[in-house]
Amino acid sequence: MPKETKKNDVSYSVIRRLPRYYRFIGELLKQGTVRISSGKLAEKMSLTASQIRQDLNCFGGFGQQGYGYNLTELQNEIGNILGVHEVKKAVLIGVGNLGRAIAAHMDFAEYGCKLAGLFDSDKDKIGETAAELKILDISELENFCRRESPQIAILCIPKSSAQQIADRLVKLGVKAFWNFSHYDIKISHKDVVVENVHLGDSLLMLSYGLNHSSEE
Amino acid sequence: MPKETKKNDVSYSVIRRLPRYYRFIGELLKQGTVRISSGKLAEKMSLTASQIRQDLNCFGGFGQQGYGYNLTELQNEIGNILGVHEVKKAVLIGVGNLGRAIAAHMDFAEYGCKLAGLFDSDKDKIGETAAELKILDISELENFCRRESPQIAILCIPKSSAQQIADRLVKLGVKAFWNFSHYDIKISHKDVVVENVHLGDSLLMLSYGLNHSSEE
Structure with a gap:
């Protein structure tokens, strides 16, 4: 299967751009x-047409000269690569x-995830409901993970409690961390997948841009 | 001033790494x-020593052979570049x-920002308090911005209301957008600074990583 071979050759920088393609394609499909x-897709995404052709050629022949891209096929293929079609519990x-x-804010299903449990150690929060789930005592984590x-x-x-919790979760078979805690999970767990979100870094880049906007 | 000259030559890819340096340096200073x-900094940041030397050399002579970096000076210099020392209202x-x-979650002061006003159009929210600020009616936006x-x-x-609000804010002199709305502000406002946050893209990269983790 030549398509499969192609897929494995895709560089990480192309992969990093896939979520954005996936997002734009999803919006276009919603609009009918x-x-x-x-060329049109390039305009919408502020890219060049040749960059788009190069990127999307990595995944096989979805573009046809004079016909453009079939968006349903393209979404499906990119979705496959991003793994959104297999539901993963979180x-x-x-x-x-x-x-x-x-x-409450994230539409997990859209990303192939299912939020299955919420945990906290704060007695005031335990038993409350958020995103239609009951908040569970962190002491129930082991039982829950063995079951689910x-x-x-x-x-x-907070960073201070992240190491201990990450250690427990890895022992319980968790393979991927969406990490807002600022603790570097990779230090003790090289094999897990980690996606760090540092909102502060993003705000600093905004501050930088504002600080230097008059220079341009 | 040779340092100034150097600063302006710094490539965008180095700039993009500065928030992370700033964060790690801040943590080290907190630890005393x-x-x-x-070498030690490289270890903590999972970089190579030569990359760190190359990056930080862009900002002048903070490293001394055999002495290492003076962290207060380095933090101060990077903070200057990132613009955290001039307080900007948001x-x-x-x-x-x-x-x-x-x-509630962000420590704005740490990033040179001051959260000055919260706005919503939902009558049930207006008048409530969040992050020690009273939520104001979006109809008060013009008066507030002219004053502050x-x-x-x-x-x-949501994306659907973002364009109208962005237009109003640009007219009121807002120069920078921290954008969680998924609307592409740059389309109609080329000159403003925009930092987009797409949490979904990050979750998709996690999904990708999980989907391909067995391949490595």
């Missing part, structure tokens, strides 16, 4: 668009402001 | 570290789950 030329640890917002086998953990806890 | 060698629009979390002159807007509103 069925096909789009690389637990969220730390239901403070941020954890509660992540639980979540693959993903979303850490919305 | 005064100086650190490029307004946050949309105090739903995410907006409330951003308002915020430079930054944090958009936590």
